[in-house]
Amino acid sequence: MGTKRCGGRVLAVVAALALLTTACGGGSGSGDANTLTMWTFKQTHVKALETAAAAFKAQTGITVNITAYTPDDTFTSKVQSAAASHDVADVLEVHAAGEDRVLGGAGILGDLAPDINAQYKSRFLKGTEDTGLITEQVYQDSLKPKATDLGVQKGQLFSVPFTAGTFGIVYANKKALTAAGVDASKPPATWEDLISWLKATHDKDAQNGGVTVGLKSSSTGFDWVLEPMAFAQLGRKDFEALYGTDKSKSWGSANGLKVLQQYDQLTPYWTAGTQTLGIDDADRAFAQGKAAFDIGGTFTISAIQQNGMNPEDIVSFPIPAPAGSVTGDYKLQPFALTGLSVSAQTQKRDAALKWLDFLTQKQQAGAFAQAALDLPGTDLGTDAAKLVGPYLSSMETAFGTGDDAWNAGDSTFKGPTWDIQVAGDILVKMTPLKELDPAATNKQIADYSASVNSGK
Structure with a gap:
């Protein structure tokens, strides 16, 4: 399915769930310590994620069960109801630079900042690495009337780039x-x-x-x-x-x-x-x-x-x-389209972080991209054509940065x-x-x- 911006339409009642989410104990996903659940709003990503999950299990022994809820409104409703019952998936693929902040401010997503350092961020395409970060500007905007991401705090990180493009x-x-x-x-x-x-x-x-x-x-x-x-x-x-x-x-x-x-x-x-x-x-x-x-x-x-x-x-x-x-x-300047986030409710944070690390490493990011026909947020460098195939790599010829590059992800002006x-x-x-x-x-x-x- 297509990717849309979140804007004011996203998660109209999520903020109301924040107190419920943070007040309840327990965790999300399967009770099996070696099994993670992951939700996405993109049906086109499911097979590629399942293939990645098989490779991840072979490497770590951890099973990841993938479920897609589409279209976007269905995904939104699922997250809302799951937050109320304290049963959100361990990992979520979310709209970057919008939905991640809304869910993070509501206490539904965990803060990744303690685990994602500068070296980790260097694997991502330039300009996308801090998409999920609550900067000073994002924080100040969250305090304004009609803001949808109220509750966020400066320095929090609610997603890492998963797919990128324009x-x-x-x-x-x-x-x-x-x-x-x-x-x-x-x-x-x-x-x-x-x-x-x-x-x-x-x-x-x-x-x-x-x-x-x-x-x-x-x-x-x-x-x-x-x-x-x-x-x-x-x-x-x-x-x-x-x-x-x-x-x-x-x-x-x-x-x-x-x-x-x-x-x-x-x-x-x-x-x-x-x-x-x-x-x-x-x-x-x-x-x-x-x-x-x-x-x-x-x-x-x-x-x-x-x-x-x-x-x-x-x-x-x-x-x-x-x-x-x-x-x-x-x-056209690429920006993060979707991000990977970890539920604040999960009791399997360490396993969830391993899954994020696995998905965003160069080799696996390239394999996912070729299977899903969706460009990754991971910078594949000179290996791009080899890893993602000729069709996707040809799209990158339209990419650029600087004053002559249009950045659809920039709304600061x-x-x-x-x-x-x-x-x-x-x-x-x-x-x-x-x-x-x-x-x-x-x-x-x-x-x-x-x-x-x-x-x-």
């Missing part, structure tokens, strides 16, 4: 491109080229030649498509200024309108009903040939394959920069209560629903951003 990856059906006369030997060089590809496939097959992104989760249109395109078009400084207080550069300005007009070029090509499709539904529609393009992240390929489509029948590439963009060598879902809902009204034009959309996003910055 949003803003386009997947295109090779057969649909060929049928439309598109030369797909090279990815589109510009946004305009992408639009021309879309026009060609849509002209060839209006019913199945469009693009989907699962806009039922409206944030996907905003932060999987519009933001990387806007970053490339405006450059880092002016892109971040969209979320600031300078009205000449923030949403509502000429820059905001330019970005929205560019994004609106997708309007004729959305797959019919895409605003009713969830992320999993969109991936499934693409795999079944009901859309020629699917936009997601590096993680999307595993869902597409699970739905029966061969990766060899796909062309993938980052959202391309519009012609004349400010950004020169436009790249946005207001503390900025909710991508609210902005996404406004964007969907523009396209595909056509209820707003770009100018009206620009104003509504500006009004929302101003309310966030004013603290209202």
